[in-house]
Amino acid sequence: MFLHSIIGSLLFLRWNENVLFYNYCFLKRLYGVTILDIAKITGFSKATVARAFANPEQVRPATLEIIRTAARTMGYRPNAIARAMITKRTGNLAFIIYGKQAPVITNPFYGPVLESVVNAAQRKGYSVFIVSDEEMRLPSGSIMLEKQVDGTIFASQPDPEMLNLYKSTGTPVVLLNHVSETDDVISVTADDYGGVFLAVEHLYSLGRRSFALIEGNFTEYIRNLRKQAYIDALKKFGLVYDERMVELVEPHVADAELGMRNILERSGNNSPDAVLCMNDIIAAGAMKALQAAGRRIPQDTAVVGYDDSSICTYCNPELTSIDGGKERMGEEAVRILCELIEKKENVEPVCLDVRLSIKGSTVSK
Amino acid sequence: MFLHSIIGSLLFLRWNENVLFYNYCFLKRLYGVTILDIAKITGFSKATVARAFANPEQVRPATLEIIRTAARTMGYRPNAIARAMITKRTGNLAFIIYGKQAPVITNPFYGPVLESVVNAAQRKGYSVFIVSDEEMRLPSGSIMLEKQVDGTIFASQPDPEMLNLYKSTGTPVVLLNHVSETDDVISVTADDYGGVFLAVEHLYSLGRRSFALIEGNFTEYIRNLRKQAYIDALKKFGLVYDERMVELVEPHVADAELGMRNILERSGNNSPDAVLCMNDIIAAGAMKALQAAGRRIPQDTAVVGYDDSSICTYCNPELTSIDGGKERMGEEAVRILCELIEKKENVEPVCLDVRLSIKGSTVSK
DNA sequence: CCACGAAATGAGAACGTGCTCATTTGAAAA
DNA sequence: TTTTCAAATGAGCACGTTCTCATTTCGTGG
Numbered sequence: 001m002f003l004h005s006i007i008g009s010l011l012f013l014r015w016n017e018n019v020l021f022y023n024y025c026f027l028k029r030l031y032g033v034t035i036l037d038i039a040k041i042t043g044f045s046k047a048t049v050a051r052a053f054a055n056p057e058q059v060r061p062a063t064l065e066i067i068r069t070a071a072r073t074m075g076y077r078p079n080a081i082a083r084a085m086i087t088k089r090t091g092n093l094a095f096i097i098y099g100k101q102a103p104v105i106t107n108p109f110y111g112p113v114l115e116s117v118v119n120a121a122q123r124k125g126y127s128v129f130i131v132s133d134e135e136m137r138l139p140s141g142s143i144m145l146e147k148q149v150d151g152t153i154f155a156s157q158p159d160p161e162m163l164n165l166y167k168s169t170g171t172p173v174v175l176l177n178h179v180s181e182t183d184d185v186i187s188v189t190a191d192d193y194g195g196v197f198l199a200v201e202h203l204y205s206l207g208r209r210s211f212a213l214i215e216g217n218f219t220e221y222i223r224n225l226r227k228q229a230y231i232d233a234l235k236k237f238g239l240v241y242d243e244r245m246v247e248l249v250e251p252h253v254a255d256a257e258l259g260m261r262n263i264l265e266r267s268g269n270n271s272p273d274a275v276l277c278m279n280d281i282i283a284a285g286a287m288k289a290l291q292a293a294g295r296r297i298p299q300d301t302a303v304v305g306y307d308d309s310s311i312c313t314y315c316n317p318e319l320t321s322i323d324g325g326k327e328r329m330g331e332e333a334v335r336i337l338c339e340l341i342e343k344k345e346n347v348e349p350v351c352l353d354v355r356l357s358i359k360g361s362t363v364s365k
Numbered sequence: 366m367f368l369h370s371i372i373g374s375l376l377f378l379r380w381n382e383n384v385l386f387y388n389y390c391f392l393k394r395l396y397g398v399t400i401l402d403i404a405k406i407t408g409f410s411k412a413t414v415a416r417a418f419a420n421p422e423q424v425r426p427a428t429l430e431i432i433r434t435a436a437r438t439m440g441y442r443p444n445a446i447a448r449a450m451i452t453k454r455t456g457n458l459a460f461i462i463y464g465k466q467a468p469v470i471t472n473p474f475y476g477p478v479l480e481s482v483v484n485a486a487q488r489k490g491y492s493v494f495i496v497s498d499e500e501m502r503l504p505s506g507s508i509m510l511e512k513q514v515d516g517t518i519f520a521s522q523p524d525p526e527m528l529n530l531y532k533s534t535g536t537p538v539v540l541l542n543h544v545s546e547t548d549d550v551i552s553v554t555a556d557d558y559g560g561v562f563l564a565v566e567h568l569y570s571l572g573r574r575s576f577a578l579i580e581g582n583f584t585e586y587i588r589n590l591r592k593q594a595y596i597d598a599l600k601k602f603g604l605v606y607d608e609r610m611v612e613l614v615e616p617h618v619a620d621a622e623l624g625m626r627n628i629l630e631r632s633g634n635n636s637p638d639a640v641l642c643m644n645d646i647i648a649a650g651a652m653k654a655l656q657a658a659g660r661r662i663p664q665d666t667a668v669v670g671y672d673d674s675s676i677c678t679y680c681n682p683e684l685t686s687i688d689g690g691k692e693r694m695g696e697e698a699v700r701i702l703c704e705l706i707e708k709k710e711n712v713e714p715v716c717l718d719v720r721l722s723i724k725g726s727t728v729s730k
Numbered sequence: 731c732c733a734c735g736a737a738a739t740g741a742g743a744a745c746g747t748g749c750t751c752a753t754t755t756g757a758a759a760a
Numbered sequence: 761t762t763t764t765c766a767a768a769t770g771a772g773c774a775c776g777t778t779c780t781c782a783t784t785t786c787g788t789g790g
Contacts, residue, residue, distance in 0.1 A: 032534070034776055045740045050778065060738065075533060080511040081449050082776035085745050090446065092494075092512075105470050105480040106675060115470040118497050122505070127512060129457075129492050132483050140487070146445040147457075147492060168440060169397070253678040284679040291681060310471060313618040314649040314679045316656060399746055410770045415748060425768065447746035450775050 033074045042070050053078060084148065093117075093126045093337065094144040097155040098133040105132075108280055108309035109326060110155055113176065116330030117153060124338055126150070145169055151337040154178070157219050172340035174333045177324075178221055186340070188333045188350045190324035192222065195354035196229035197236075199276055199304045199322055202356055204237045206363070208274035208302055212245040212263050214256060214286055216278040226278055226306075245272060249282060256285025264293055273301055280305040280312055283319050287361065302362040317360030325352040398439045407435050418443060449513065458482075458491050458702065459509040462520040463498040470497070473645055473674035474691060475520055478541065481695030482518060489703055491515070510534055516702040519543070522584050537705035539698050542689075543586055551705070553698045553715045555689035557587065560719035561594035562601075564641055564669045564687055567721055569602045571728070573639035573667055577610040577628050579621060579651055581643040591643055591671075610637060614647060621650025629658055638666055645670040645677055648684050652726065667727040682725030690717040 035053075039046040044063060052059045052067040059067075070076075084090040095117055097104045104110050114130065121128045129149060133140040141162050144152060151172040154162075158175075163183045166173050175187035203211070213230055215223060234241045244266045247259035256277065264271050275290070277283035283305030287297055295301045297317055305312065308323035332350045339347045400418075404411040409428060417424045417432040424432075435441075449455040460482055462469045469475050479495065486493045494514060498505040506527050509517060516537040519527075523540075528548045531538050540552035568576070578595055580588060599606045609631045612624035621642065629636050640655070642648035648670030652662060660666045662682055670677065673688035697715045704712045 032776090036776075046777085047741075047779090048739055050776095051739085054778075058738075063738085077507065077511055077534070079513065079776055080508075081446055081455065081513050082745090083778075084446050085450060085747095085776075086778045088745085105483070106476045111471045111476060115497070118470070118495055122496070122498065127494050127496070127508065130483055130495050131487070131492070132480070133487065142442065143445075143492065146442055148444065148446050169442070281675075281679075288681055310646075311676075311679055314646075314676055316653055316681065397746095401746075411747085412749085412771075413769055415746095416769085419748070423768075428768085444746055447775090448748075450746075450777095451748050453775085 032079075033076045034079070035076070037074065038067060038070050038076055041074070042066050088148075089150055090148050091126055092129060092147070092149045093121050093334070094129045094131055094147075094149045094152040095155065096131045096141055096144065096152060096158075098131075098140070104130075104155075108311055109177075109307045109324070112309070112326040113155065113330045113333075116327040117334055118330075120331045120334035124334065126334075126338075141165070145171060150341050153333050153337060157221060172337055174337045174340070176329060176333050178219065186336055186347060186349045188329055188336060188352070190329060190352045191354045192225050192324065193229040195306070195322040195324060195356075196226050196276070197233045198354065198356045200230065200233035200237065202320075202358065202362065203274040203276070203302055203304065204239075206274075206298075206302060209239060210245075210267075210270060210272045210274065211239060212260075212267075212272035212275045213247075214259050214263075214275065214277045214282050215246065215248045216251040216282055217248060218251070218278070223278075230276065249285075251279045251281050253281060253285040253288070256282035257289045258285075260286040260289035261293070264289065271295070271301070275301060275303045277304065278306050280307050280309045280319060280321055283321070283361075284311055284315055287315055287319070298360065298362050298364055304356075304362060308357045312357070312359060315361065317364070320359045320362040321357050323355050323357050325354065328352055397444075398441045399444070400441070402439060403432060403435050403441055406439070407431050453513075454515055455513050456491055457494060457512070457514045458486050458699070459494045459496055459512075459514045459517040460520065461496045461506060461509065461517060461523075463496075463505065469495075469520070473676055474542075474672045474689070477674070477691040478520065478695045478698075481692040482699055485696045485699035489699065491699075491703075506530070510536060515706050518698050518702060522586060537702055539702045539705070541694060541698050543584065551701055551712060551714045553694055553701060553717070555694060555717045556719045557590050557689065558594040560671070560687040560689060560721075561591050561641070562598045563719065563721045565595065565598035565602065567685075567723065567727065568639040568641070568667055568669065569604075571639075571663075571667060574604060575610075575632075575635060575637045575639065576604060577625075577632075577637035577640045578612070579624050579628075579640065579642045579647050580611065580613045581616040581647055582613060583616070583643070588643075595641065614650075616644045616646050618646060618650040618653070621647035622654045623650075625651040625654035626658075629654065636660070636666070640666060640668045642668065643671050645672050645674045645684060645686055648686070648726075649676055649680055652680055652684070663725065663727050663729055669721075669727060673722045677722070677724060680726065682729070685724045685727040686722050688720050688722050690719065693717055 035049050036046050038049045044067065048059065048063065049067055052064055056064055080091065095114055097110060105114065118128050129144060131140050131144060141158065142165060145165065149171065152166065153174050153176050155176045157178045160182055163173065163180065163185060173185050175185050177189055179187045179189060211234060215227060231241050245263055247263055249255040249259040275286050277286050283303055287303050290297060290301050290303070297303055303319065305319045305321040308321040312319035312321050329352060332352065336347055336350065400411050400414050404414045409432065413424065413428065414432055417429055421429055445456065460479055462475060470479065483493050494509060496505050496509060506523070507530060510530065514536065517531065518539050518541050520541045522543045525547055528538065528545065528550060538550055540550050542554055544552045544554060576599060580592060596606050610628055612628055614620040614624040640651050642651050648668050652668055655662060655666050662668055668684065670684045670686035673686040677684035677686050694717060697717065701712055701715065
């Protein structure tokens with residue numbers, strides 16, 4: 001239309017006061033106003049209207065103004081579904097966790113990780129689906145594929161079938177806190193091995209010589225890695241590894257309490273002066289059992305937890321804990337996932353440094 | 366095609382061994398196999414193929430078998446985006462939280478609520494977007510509208526503009542743990558007023574007469590409601606409300622500890638024998654301050670928390686706490702939201718009963 | 731005043747599914 | 761064999777965008 005620039009704005013301004021126009025707006029608002037409605041109202045083609053939103057610099061300022069005013073007045077909101085239909089990008093990510101780690105969100109490790117994943121994703125313009133399933137197999141994971149997520153973070157060891165499924169569709173995947181022996185999936189992990197070493201070193205330097213270990217019933221990968229580190233660290237400092245000073249418990253306070261009592265009973269007069277727990281929850285339970293047995297923390301027995309979660313501050317004294325970098329882990333996972341989505345080359349896996357947050361349960365103020 | 370029933374299966378079986386067929390599958394797998402590909406391979410129309418998935422009973426068993434086999438072989442996966450395009454249903458919900466409650470996921474109240482929301486939604490076949498934004502205004506909320514979620518749960522007091530936005534699109538909304546004075550939005554709440562009464566009653570029945578209150582700096586609605594309940598409850602039991610026995614703190618252990626110390630200092634010899642905290646985190650801090658001041662819990666001072674979160678078990682002694690029904694709250698929110706989505710009539714708001722979980726911080730074993 | 735070229739706009743095809751309506755099929759009844 | 765009718769299948773539009781390519785507009789210089 002060759003008269004747009006002249007009558008376009010006039011027409012629109014007059015329609016603005018027009019009853020018909022308002023009726024149109026009103027009816028459309030409830031029904032969902034589309035790019036076509038704006039086109040009809042302004043008299044431009046839908047192509048031009050679409051351009052006004054996607055590539056404003058390709059549209060004359062005058063028409064841009066008209067279209068934007070109309071869009072604002074009518075309450076236009078772009079339909080991300082229709083856009084995804086042709087761009088093949090939904091702008092959605094999936095955070096999938098299942099199995100023993102559940103509950104997810106209240107989990108002292110995965111909770112903060114998820115939090116940082118959501119924040120990092122939002123900063124990059126992505127929305128996050130969260131999928132949790134204790135006995136998940138394919139269904140929960142494949143529904144995310146049906147929903148066409150741009151990428152997925154697995155916060156658990158996914159079974160190979162699942163990974164194959166994702167690989168066959170070409171959807172980028174990042175493993176979080178786990179590695180895949182069979183497939184070449186990029187993973188973000190923390191230096192668990194080094195973390196345990198740090199803790200043992202710290203306790204040794206405080207003069208502790210009689211160690212106990214309370215393991216959590218996590219995924220095998222994590223458990224084996226940490227246990228091996230513990231054994232190696234003891235050996236490095238010339239200490240003997242004693243099976244009777246080890247307990248494997250469910251990560252609950254009551255279970256850990258029982259585990260600690262078992263160790264105290266078994267050890268008799270040689271009760272440990274250092275206890276390493278593979279989780280802050282377990283550490284909280286251990287502290288309770290120790291205090292109930294009349295042992296002072298840290299004077300008689302020092303306790304170290306894992307995750308450096310908020311639980312540490314609830315403990316009295318506060319809990320020394322290994323910080324596996326929950327927040328950074330989430331951020332890195334999102335960063336890597338985005339790079340995979342953007343088809344960057346040479347995306348490398350990440351292994352985060354670990355630090356020890358020293359507090360009252362090992363060093364008294 | 367009138368020969369389908371006869372040659373259809375034969376044809377398919379032969380194609381199954383056909384190189385061309387495999388090539389087709391291979392190429393398509395990476396590209397995304399659609400309903401049209403299955404139609405081409407099997408010789409049926411896309412309408413029939415679509416029916417085979419959506420309404421299997423309308424399709425002859427023989428053709429059903431052919432189509433399903435082809436779909437399995439080719440790795441067909443329905444495209445939820447395309448489906449949403451015409452059904453106007455995405456099967457997605459949004460869980461939105463912002464403002465003072467952040468961080469969301471590690472929050473001892475909202476964490477478990479979110480967990481139950483995700484689980485309840487998944488059981489009903491919905492996926493959940495989680496949106497968190499400390500200083501959120503419209504953007505984060507409106508992006509969920511663009512993504513065409515079927516419904517939204519607001520776990521914070523949304524500003525009226527946001528509610529208007531949602532109302533104008535007709536997207537169902539449920540408020541969680543909040544109510545809207547201005548708009549007629551359905552909400553799921555807990556009987557906070559009754560909860561505080563329960564706690565005061567419990568402490569009074571234990572012979573406590575000198576009460577202290579540590580408030581958390583939450584949203585005004587919650588804070589005012591609970592404080593009024595506290596004042597009313599004291600009056601009911603003939604106790605005086607003393608401003609000097611009240612502190613308002615940020616919900617962090619250290620802040621709460623300081624708050625408790627302030628109260629102890631101000632009260633001098635009349636230190637309280639009962640402390641009510643509006644959050645388990647605050648209670649944990651209060652316990653620390655009390656224990657540091659040499660007061661035994663519960664003998665000298667009884668402590669009650671709020672939320673009955675996992676924090677209670679980390680405390681020593683375990684923390685008596687008001688249980689606002691986090692899990693049920695999430696479930697109810699999802700149930701109501703689904704009813705709204707299904708356009709059921711007479712959907713009523715819910716106010717959940719509250720109970721007191723009595724543990725070691727008020728009653729010694 | 732005309733020609734030229736860049737800028738602005740329009741027409742229409744895709745994307746993958748569901749739905750409606752018309753057409754064909756096949757088996758039982760006549 | 762023919763008729764009948766429900767069951768099975770096919771053709772084609774719709775959803776709301778983006779994208780490509782053709783067409784029109786407009787300013788500029790000859």
